[in-house]
Amino acid sequence: METYTLRRRDGAAPAQRFRIDYAGELNEAQYAAATALDGPVLVIAGAGSGKTRTLTYRVARLVESGVPPGQILLLTFTRKAAEEMLARASMLVGGSCERVAGGTFHAFANTVLRRLGRTLGLAPSFTILDRSDAEDVVNLLRARAGLDRKERRFPRKNALLDVFSMAVNRSRSLPDLVEEDYGHLAEHLDDLVRLNDAYTAYKRGQGLVDYDDLLVLLRDLLVGHPAAAAQLSRTYRFVMVDEYQDTNKLQAEIVRGLATDHRNVMAVGDDSQSIYSFRGANFRNIMDFTQLFPETRVITLE
Numbered sequence: 001m002e003t004y005t006l007r008r009r010d011g012a013a014p015a016q017r018f019r020i021d022y023a024g025e026l027n028e029a030q031y032a033a034a035t036a037l038d039g040p041v042l043v044i045a046g047a048g049s050g051k052t053r054t055l056t057y058r059v060a061r062l063v064e065s066g067v068p069p070g071q072i073l074l075l076t077f078t079r080k081a082a083e084e085m086l087a088r089a090s091m092l093v094g095g096s097c098e099r100v101a102g103g104t105f106h107a108f109a110n111t112v113l114r115r116l117g118r119t120l121g122l123a124p125s126f127t128i129l130d131r132s133d134a135e136d137v138v139n140l141l142r143a144r145a146g147l148d149r150k151e152r153r154f155p156r157k158n159a160l161l162d163v164f165s166m167a168v169n170r171s172r173s174l175p176d177l178v179e180e181d182y183g184h185l186a187e188h189l190d191d192l193v194r195l196n197d198a199y200t201a202y203k204r205g206q207g208l209v210d211y212d213d214l215l216v217l218l219r220d221l222l223v224g225h226p227a228a229a230a231q232l233s234r235t236y237r238f239v240m241v242d243e244y245q246d247t248n249k250l251q252a253e254i255v256r257g258l259a260t261d262h263r264n265v266m267a268v269g270d271d272s273q274s275i276y277s278f279r280g281a282n283f284r285n286i287m288d289f290t291q292l293f294p295e296t297r298v299i300t301l302e
Contacts, residue, residue, distance in 0.1 A: 018064050020092055026050075026057060033299045034058040036266070037065060037238070040259075040293035042286070043268040049301035051268055052085060055240060058266065059089040059097060062238055069099035073236040073258070077243050079103055085242075101236065105251050109214035112221070112232065119225050120217055122209075129203070129210040135161050137208075141198045147191055154188060164196050168212040169280025171249040215250045222257025233261035244269035244289070248280040256292055263293055 023031055030050050033043045034057040045051035055074070062072055076082040082102035089097040101108070114124050129137065139157040147154045155163070163185065167177045174193055178185050185192065203209060209217065222229045239258050241247065244267035247255070259265050269286045290296045 018061070020057070020060060020064065022057060022061065026054070029299055029301045030054045030057070033266075033301065034061050036297060036299070037062060037067075038264060040263045040289075040296040041266040042244075042289045042296050042298045043266060043301060044271055044286075044298065045268055045301040046270050046272065051242075051301060052081075052088075054301060055242060055268060056085050056088040056092070058240065059085065059100060060092040063089070063093050063096055063100075067238060069096050070101065071235065071237040072100045073108070073239045074100060074102040075105055075108060075239070075241045075255075076102065077104060077246055079107065081242060105218075105247075105254065106211055106214050109218035109254075113209075113214065113217055116221060116228050116231075117217065119228050120221055122217065123207055126207050126209050128214070129208050131161075131211075134210045137202060138164075138195070138199055141195060141202060145191070145195060145198065147195065154191070155185065160192070160195065163192065164199065165212050166280055167196075168216060169248045169250060170282075215254065219250050219253045219257065222254060222260070226260070229257050229260045233258055237262055238264045238266075240266045240268070242268050245271060245283055245286045246281045247285050248282050249285070250280075252282070252285045252288075252292070259293070263295065265293060 022034060026034055027050070030053065033041065033054045036058075043051070043054065045054070059072060059074065063069055074082055074085065076085075082104070086097050086100055086102050089100070101111075110128065113120075113122060113126070117124060117126065135157040138160050142148055142154070142157060142160065163177070163182060164174070166172075166181075167174045170177065174196055175189060178189050178192065203213065222232065236258055239255065241255055246269070255265060255267070267286065267289050271283075271286050290298065
């Protein structure tokens with residue numbers, strides 16, 4: 001059994017005995033990341049560097065250090081990834097890790113907005129449109145506007161939703177996005193803007209949100225309502241984000257908002273790749289993390 005000392009920023013250094021031999025089971029860089037508890041940390045982790053193992057052991061370390069599991073938030077891009085990491089952590093330190101808040105950005109946003117959405121005028125009973133339902137709504141509004149009868153071929157519902165979604169995820173105005181990335185749709189710009197406005201109004205009037213709205217509304221809650229942001233930051237005192245290179249600007253703003261009352265954010269990602277560019281991922285997020293949190297400690301997993 002190895003004894004580790006957890007040093008705090010207030011200078012105190014209480015001796016603490018851990019069940020897990022972290023130094024023996026992790027390499028030097030993994031150990032540094034798993035045991036870096038306070039403050040912002042950026043972990044650069046390429047393929048095969050043990051990223052999942054490192055995150056798993058960090059969850060275990062936090063729990064063994066006395067952090068209530070409910071104060072730990074693990075954000076991933078798939079539910080399966082979160083479930084796998086938390087299951088492994090539970091094998092290390094017991095079932096308490098099941099109480100760690102883990103899941104996708106969208107699932108987390110749904111949970112928060114059910115509780116605090118009234119701050120934004122959103123009823124807790126809001127309905128989430130899946131991709132198919134959202135396309136059907138766009139198609140309905142397209143037909144109502146007579147855009148399905150235009151002499152010139154007008155984009156179909158799936159293409160329309162792609163454009164609307166990309167504007168949201170890249171935090172760009174629709175005219176700017178069309179001008180720079182969808183030049184072939186420039187002749188339809190006025191109709192696109194009107195249709196997007198109609199789509200937004202329809203969702204608001206019917207108490208509906210799509211997946212993009214979940215991120216926008218959570219960002220708006222964190223940025224525009226300090227009391228709500230402080231409450232969430234106190235609730236989730238340790239935030240971890242997997243695959244940070246695949247986050248978009250909205251998600252980076254959400255991460256920053258969750259750190260309102262602390263700086264305990266660990267971002268893990270590979271700065272050489274991004275697989276979700278079609279969702280508006282901004283590879284600069286991982287490079288700009290140290291600007292968002294100037295006191296960041298950078299650890300590279302080899």
